[in-house]
Amino acid sequence: MNQATRTNPLHRWIGLAGCVATGSAIAATGPQSAGLEEVVVTSQFRDSVQLETPTSISVFDEKAMRARGAGHLEQLLNLAPNVNFSTGASRGRFVQIRGIGERSQFIDPVNPSVGLIIDGIDFTGLGLAADTLDMDRVEILRGPQGTVYGANALAGLITMTSNAPSAEPVAKVSAEAAQYGSHALSAVTSGPLTDRLGYRIAAQNRQSDGYVENRYLGRDDTQNIDESTLRGKLRYRASDDLQLDFTLLHFDMDNGYDAFSLDNSRHTLSDQPGRDTQKTLAGALSSRWTGSDLFTLESVFSAADSDTEYGYDEDWTYVGFHPDEYSSTDNYRRDRDNLSADIRFVSTEESRLFRDSTGWVAGVYLRREEESLVRNASFRSQFDTDNAALYGQLTAALGDRFNLVTGLRLEQREADYADSLSVARKTDENLWGGNITLEYNRSENTLVYATLSRGYKAGGVNGRIISASAGNPQIGSDVFEFDTEQMLNYELGLKGAWLDNRLQAQVAAFYQDRSDVQAKQSIFNPDDFSFDDFLANAAGGQTTGVEAEANYLATEKLRLFAAAGWLNAEFQDFASSSHVDARNDYTGAVSPLDLDGRDLAHAPNYQFFTGAEYALAANLALRLEVEGKDDFYFSNSHNEKSTAYELLNARLTYSGDNWDLSLWGRNLTDEVYYTRGFYFSNQFGNNPANGYAPEAYYQLGEPRIAGISGSYTF
Numbered sequence: 001m002n003q004a005t006r007t008n009p010l011h012r013w014i015g016l017a018g019c020v021a022t023g024s025a026i027a028a029t030g031p032q033s034a035g036l037e038e039v040v041v042t043s044q045f046r047d048s049v050q051l052e053t054p055t056s057i058s059v060f061d062e063k064a065m066r067a068r069g070a071g072h073l074e075q076l077l078n079l080a081p082n083v084n085f086s087t088g089a090s091r092g093r094f095v096q097i098r099g100i101g102e103r104s105q106f107i108d109p110v111n112p113s114v115g116l117i118i119d120g121i122d123f124t125g126l127g128l129a130a131d132t133l134d135m136d137r138v139e140i141l142r143g144p145q146g147t148v149y150g151a152n153a154l155a156g157l158i159t160m161t162s163n164a165p166s167a168e169p170v171a172k173v174s175a176e177a178a179q180y181g182s183h184a185l186s187a188v189t190s191g192p193l194t195d196r197l198g199y200r201i202a203a204q205n206r207q208s209d210g211y212v213e214n215r216y217l218g219r220d221d222t223q224n225i226d227e228s229t230l231r232g233k234l235r236y237r238a239s240d241d242l243q244l245d246f247t248l249l250h251f252d253m254d255n256g257y258d259a260f261s262l263d264n265s266r267h268t269l270s271d272q273p274g275r276d277t278q279k280t281l282a283g284a285l286s287s288r289w290t291g292s293d294l295f296t297l298e299s300v301f302s303a304a305d306s307d308t309e310y311g312y313d314e315d316w317t318y319v320g321f322h323p324d325e326y327s328s329t330d331n332y333r334r335d336r337d338n339l340s341a342d343i344r345f346v347s348t349e350e351s352r353l354f355r356d357s358t359g360w361v362a363g364v365y366l367r368r369e370e371e372s373l374v375r376n377a378s379f380r381s382q383f384d385t386d387n388a389a390l391y392g393q394l395t396a397a398l399g400d401r402f403n404l405v406t407g408l409r410l411e412q413r414e415a416d417y418a419d420s421l422s423v424a425r426k427t428d429e430n431l432w433g434g435n436i437t438l439e440y441n442r443s444e445n446t447l448v449y450a451t452l453s454r455g456y457k458a459g460g461v462n463g464r465i466i467s468a469s470a471g472n473p474q475i476g477s478d479v480f481e482f483d484t485e486q487m488l489n490y491e492l493g494l495k496g497a498w499l500d501n502r503l504q505a506q507v508a509a510f511y512q513d514r515s516d517v518q519a520k521q522s523i524f525n526p527d528d529f530s531f532d533d534f535l536a537n538a539a540g541g542q543t544t545g546v547e548a549e550a551n552y553l554a555t556e557k558l559r560l561f562a563a564a565g566w567l568n569a570e571f572q573d574f575a576s577s578s579h580v581d582a583r584n585d586y587t588g589a590v591s592p593l594d595l596d597g598r599d600l601a602h603a604p605n606y607q608f609f610t611g612a613e614y615a616l617a618a619n620l621a622l623r624l625e626v627e628g629k630d631d632f633y634f635s636n637s638h639n640e641k642s643t644a645y646e647l648l649n650a651r652l653t654y655s656g657d658n659w660d661l662s663l664w665g666r667n668l669t670d671e672v673y674y675t676r677g678f679y680f681s682n683q684f685g686n687n688p689a690n691g692y693a694p695e696a697y698y699q700l701g702e703p704r705i706a707g708i709s710g711s712y713t714f
Contacts, residue, residue: 035501036553043117043139043159044148045361045393046346051495054405054437054449056142056508056547058083058563062163065132067613067623069651069664069709071176071184071206073130073138073160078627079609080140081547081565084602087675087699089310090210090225090255090276093127097142098512098543099569099603100155100487103520103635103676105310106332106533107375109383109417111458111518115145115153118160119231119247120284121302122340122367124152128278128308129251131229134188134202136163142547143489143510144455146433147407150365150389154457154487164245165198165235166190171714178707181209181221200233211703212258214268216318222258222273227251241291249304251280259676259699260316262687266700271319272329274312281305294351299343308334315686322688331376338369344391358396365389365411381419388412401441408434413458425461429484432456446496457485457518462534482535487514505550512543512569519574519636538574541600543567562610569603571595571636595636604630604644611649619656625649640679640696645671661710670704 039050039059050059058080060068070076074092077083085092086103094102101113105125116123116130123129132138138160145153169191176184186204193199210223230250237243258273282304289297311331319327344363352359367387374380389411396404411431418424435453442448461481493508517538545567552560574595599605607629614622628646633639651664676699685695 036497036504036551039504040137041139042137042161043141043157045344051445051497051504051506052447053495054439054447054451054493056491056493056506056510058140058142058549060138062136065135065138067651067653068625069662069666070132072132073127073158076132076138077140078607078629079563080142081549081563081607081609082142082545082567083140083565084604084607084629084632085675086602087259089128090223090257091128092675093130095127095158096602097140097156098510098545099567099600100514100543101602103602106330107373107379107381108462108533108535109371109373109381109460111460112152113155113457115149115157116160117149117157119162119233119249120286120300121247121249121282121304122338123280123282123304123306126278126280126306126308126336128253128255128276129249129280129306130158130160131204131206131227131251132160133186133204133229134162134200134231136161142508143451143491143512144433144453144487146453146455147391147393147409147435150391150409150411150433151387151413151431151456151458154455154485162202162231162233162247163188163190163200165192165200165233167192167198172711174709174711176707176709178208179705180211181207182225182705182707183207184709196237198235200231202229202231204229210256210258211700212266212268214258214270214273216269216271217273222256222268222270224256226254228253239291241289243288245284245286247284247286249280249282251278251306253278257310257312260312260678260697262316262689262697264696264698264700266703269317269321270313271317271327272313274329274331275309277309279307293348295348296346297343298346299341301341303339304337306334306336308332308336310334324688324691326688329376333374334371336369336371338367340367341365353394354396357398358394360395361391361393363391365391379420381417384416386414403439403441405435405437405439408432411456415458415460417461423461425481427458427460427481429458431458431484443496445498445501447494449491449493449495451489451491451493453489453491455487455489457487459484459518460535482518483516483537485514485516485518485537487512502553503550504552505548507546507548509546510544512541514541514543515539517541517571517574519571522637538571538595540572540574541570542572543569543600543603545569557615559613560610561612562608564606564608564610566606567603568605569600570597571600572597593638598639599633601633601635604632606630619654621653621655623651623653634674634677634679638679640677642674642677642698645673645701647671647673658714659710659712661708663706663708665704665706667702667704672703673701674698675701 041048041050041053060076077085082098084096086094088104095114097114102110112124141157145157149157171189174186184206188202190200206227208225209221212223213220214222232248234246255276256273257276258268258270261268284302286300314328314330315326342365347360369385371383389409391409393407398404413429415427433454433456437449437451440448459482489512491508491510495506497504518535519538521536522533547565549563554560609627611625616622626648631641631644633641648668649666651662653662679696685692
């Protein structure tokens with residue numbers, strides 16, 4: 001088994017030393033003598049300035065994404081404190097916030113912990129679509145969003161908003177080329193069609209051979225990236241009071257999946273490499289009507305049809321590799337359709353309540369999703385959910401410096417599950433969440449806030465496990481269903497801008513108390529040498545942490561930025577049933593793994609991001625970054641951990657009047673690090689050559705890679 005090489009300890013010292021503040025809200029690619037730009041948050045009920053928004057949130061605008069060279073959401077996640085991701089696929093499309101979030105999806109339907117909204121369309125659980133083409137901003141909200149979003153945002157919410165049609169004609173082309181056969185080409189055009197109608201169209205194709213060599217097949221593209229994105233927008237000003245926005249999205253992601261090898265290297269032996277694909281056609285209609293003196297009416301109607309395929313070679317080798325071998329593949333085809341409607345009334349100055357002291361928001365939300373699954377052409381399931389919610393928020397001024405914000409969401413959720421094993425279950429739940437926040441405006445540029453918020457995650461049915469239990473004596477009827485999870489979040493924060501707006505910073509400390517924690521389990525089935533996965537409820541969990549971000553314009557030529565998170569996320573009173581004794585006869589006797597007081601999976605105790613941008617000349621800027629995170633457990637089923645790591649990135653950009661050119665490199669020290677891991681603890685490994693001895697297996701992160709990118713604006 002290969003061990004990760006370590007970088008110079010100086011890199012870690014530099015990173016930690018820079019984490020006295022953080023800069024996820026990086027407003028520009030170069031310093032500005034007039035101070036830092038103001039960052040706007042659009043994911044709340046009302047647009048607001050980031051430093052005046054009483055919640056822990058990271059915002060990345062278009063300039064920040066370009067400076068980072070981020071082509072996908074996964075390349076932004078390490079910039080936000082206490083945000084992690086797992087791969088086990090072609091990309092890091094499973095997100096964890098403050099230690100909470102799914103790490104994979106196989107046979108059973110999943111109730112997500114982190115919501116994902118792209119241009120008003122619900123892509124929760126479909127992270128492969130999180131392309132950053134022509135994005136205006138990405139916002140990552142940490143903590144339960146029980147008022148704003150509801151059942152699928154227990155841990156937090158990610159919203160991605162692309163650029164709107166421009167008032168003036170504009171066209172832009174961009175290109176990128178890098179090692180490992182990586183290249184991308186995109187084009188954007190925008191402008192007015194009439195006095196009242198504007199358009200914007202963006203298209204992109206991104207390809208890469210990937211970082212794996214399949215030595216059995218003699219190929220270097222079995223872990224490839226092949227992604228096409230088409231985004232179109234129309235903005236119609238129907239009248240002075242009514243604005244309509246139409247959005248159309250088409251994604252065609254046709255990626256390979258061949259990530260694991262028996263020796264934990266980038267050299268695989270699979271004879272049937274897998275796939276990780278998504279094809280989506282989606283659209284949204286947004287409206288804003290200001291024709292009343294008493295309220296503004298806002299609405300979003302969206303629809304999305306997504307077909308996905310996820311498959312892999314289970315034995316990671318080829319037929320003939322060893323006399324005691326087995327040969328197996330696993331494949332999941334999902335068709336997911338969802339419809340949603342969100343309609344809200346937002347108060348005006350004329351309709352404020354309680355002697356003009358209180359603004360209000362009231363809304364209704366409807367969502368229907370249908371998910372059909374075919375596994376290996378032999379197992380089928382259908383999972384349909386209906387959500388209906390009423391929500392509201394009051395913002396009351398308590399004097400000149402204090403505001404009290406209260407929010408409440410009442411949600412009803414119905415779920416209907418059926419499969420080809422004659423399992424059928426229906427659930428019906430009434431859920432609620434909300435928040436109480438006290439704001440203190442200590443000065444014009446400083447906000448202190450304290451929040452108590454409640455989030456929830458719907459319960460459900462372990463569909464196939466009900467039938468599987470007939471062949472697995474380790475599975476009892478007590479795990480056929482799992483309960484709703486709730487969480488109380490206590491948060492204290494400070495935000496502000498100082499030194500003539502040359503320093504912007506925010507820090508938050510939080511404590512989260514979870515009950516009926518939904519934890520994934522897995523039990524070995526001796527009948528067919530497979531694993532039966534299911535969700536079970538732990539008694540509870542506690543999370544304590546601190547998050548900090550800052551952006552400092554040190555001089556007219558030098559800007560410093562940093563982000564840091566410390567996290568202690570633990571189970572309480574929970575013994576995992578996933579740990580199984582090793583037996584030569586593989587009877588699979590259960591020996592519970594005591595997780596009481598252990599950290600949650602994918603919840604590193606610390607992570608950081610820090611760097612600097614320096615203007616070497618009027619048109620030439622150098623950007624250096626160091627990012628890193630502590631080791632973390634891969635799973636709740638075993639105690640295998642990743643290794644701590646630090647990555648060094650650099651970017652040199654020359655900007656002309658209407659063009660720019662960048663030379664860049666990521667992971668310049670070629671650090672070996674892991675983004676997903678498995679350990680068949682005390683069961684069996686996956687290598688017949690050593691008698692299937694228990695071993696750990698890892699998916700490796702991106703190696704050192706260098707490239708060139710540029711753009712031209714007409």
